[in-house]
Amino acid sequence: WLSTLAAGTPVDRLVQVAKMRWRIERDYQDLKQEFGLGHFEGRGWRGFHHHASLCIAAYGFLVAQRLIQGGSKKNAAIRDTSGLPSDYVPRGSPARAAPRG
Template structure:
């Protein structure tokens, strides 16, 4: 499954279009056709033009979460399309994907567009929920930087940063699960403490520093900030 926000100038094939690969006709004169075409004469259109053709009845109000300013909602419409990018360069159309169009109240027309490879039987509410997960991902990223120390890495190697980021994700996931299972109980450990304990556990398990390969004593904790 993939989600991507796209520009209003992205080219797509309309839902009722059937793009076909050109077939060479025997004994035909002239240069053969090389671009995909529709038997009814339809051509790829811009997403903004396709959204402007949708009737108002195609847009439905959908709520996706409770925010600090109340229930977050907007008007959305969804339809199945095929992308037609690089059509002039003879590129083949994509498989059918969802085009999600957002038209907020008070705007003159649609303002945001998303493409998704979710299954064809996906409900509109689920499409909106998945498209709006970007806010949650950005919030988790800020928490990992501010509380777990994702941006505290001081090394210069990809392997070291990969180890550091993995520990941060495990620590953040552990405490997020604890908060979800026990929302009323106060956690004993903070996120940095969980990250530190995971570092010590992994160092004692492997017995040496993964970067300099220096052996570690059984009960000695590593000095200074970890570069794992």
């Protein structure tokens, strides 16, 4: 494997990142088969974008429910690690509000 991660990255982390591709492939397959991502027959980008957004939102809801209820091997690793930095502030939150003058 070739990697652009730092030279001191532990082997466990390298393996985790390398295997992430297969999780993404599986999620995409689920989106197409279970949530109808591949069933769009419209003509415009806007319609496809709306369709894909709803499919992804439904999939995200189901993943969240699996994580809350537990017992799912597929998403167990997601629960353990957070990809957000500790100083992350969501867009639109009061902490990032623009000053009004």
